[in-house]
């Protein structure tokens with residue numbers, strides 16, 4: 130095997146790696162890592178080896194990710210496949226042992242950096258497996274990853290294994306591709322907390338249910354009872370709406386701009402005949418418009434879920450979710466009953482939890498609104514986070530109670 134190149138890294142990267150951050154982003158140092166090297170040894174300012182990195186020269190932002198900081202590094206690369214298999218086994222075994230995951234057919238088997246498998250995410254969707262790469266480094270290890278998963282779940286056939294390239298930049302956002310037949314599309318139903326959902330693989334970037342929000346959905350059950358009227362803004366395929374109905378909510382209104390997702394939601398409702406569709410209303414329009422309409426119609430709610438995309442465009446300008454919250458909170462407040470709750474999500478690592486909370490407190494102050502923070506929501510269960518790695522802690526939710 131060729132000797133692994135030893136490369137100096139940026140002083141900030143040295144600090145970050147020491148504090149547990151596993152990424153090397155693009156800078157004058159990382160842009161000069163030898164392009165053809167699969168691995169790089171990161172050297173500190175005193176030329177001491179400090180980390181073994183997996184290298185991705187074509188990634189726009191994240192040029193390399195830490196595989197290990199435990200010296201010596203040569204044996205780690207010589208036995209890389211065995212190390213990869215051991216980490217996969219460990220991550221998957223943890224989920225298999227977790228009894229709290231038994232109520233879901235959808236959960237993460239591997240959650241990237243927090244499982245010491247940087248840029249590698251694996252979902253179990255009933256008897257399908259979706260393997261997601263956030264770095265093209267893993268392309269070379271596709272078959273090892275697939276075989277390791279199939280050794281643990283011998284019933285899962287090749288045609289039920291899917292690979293997907295994902296990432297923040299457009300060129301990294303690809304549809305899931307089937308391992309046995311690249312033209313294959315798949316539609317099936319999965320169960321979560323006693324509800325059925327339609328999942329589509331091969332035809333859209335996201336498959337119809339956000340698994341990273343499952344534990345949050347479960348937590349919110351404490352806020353919904355037969356007296357609760359629920360508004361679900363940015364509802365996507367309606368996971369929160371169905372869950373609220375299952376919990377017996379009196380009335381649920383779902384809003385999404387996309388006719389495709391509202392139709393998907395209706396199909397999901399159809400899969401669950403025990404839910405009373407007469408208690409559900411779907412509005413295909415923007416959340417902003419819906420809030421105006423609902424106020425004009427003198428509708429009132431006890432629980433409003435607001436989960437906007439982290440940034441959106443109206444065709445002319447891009448607005449980040451956090452910037453739109455002043456207007457959204459003001460409008461939501463007008464249709465929220467006293468003692469009611471609003472759950473406001475922010476789906477980005479670019480704003481930290483404390484910064485998000487401070488921004489919302491400032492907005493409430495400016496609008497002279499009296500709310501109490503009841504609960505903070507974050508990733509959990511099968512989606513662990515890593516200390517010192519804010520990028521992996523992207524989901525933030527605040528439950529605010531109207532006083």
Ligand SMILES: C[S@@+](CC[C@H](N)C(=O)[O-])C[C@H]1O[C@@H](n2cnc3c(N)ncnc32)[C@H](O)[C@@H]1O
Pocket residue numbers: 338339342362363364365366367368369384385386387390414415416417436437438441476
């Ligand atoms: C992050 S997803 C919401 C996920 C959903 N809360 C769930 O848990 O399944 C964002 C959704 O917002 C919708 N959307 C984007 N802009 C919108 C707008 N201005 N008004 C309403 N919906 C919008 C998209 O179509 C998409 O379904």
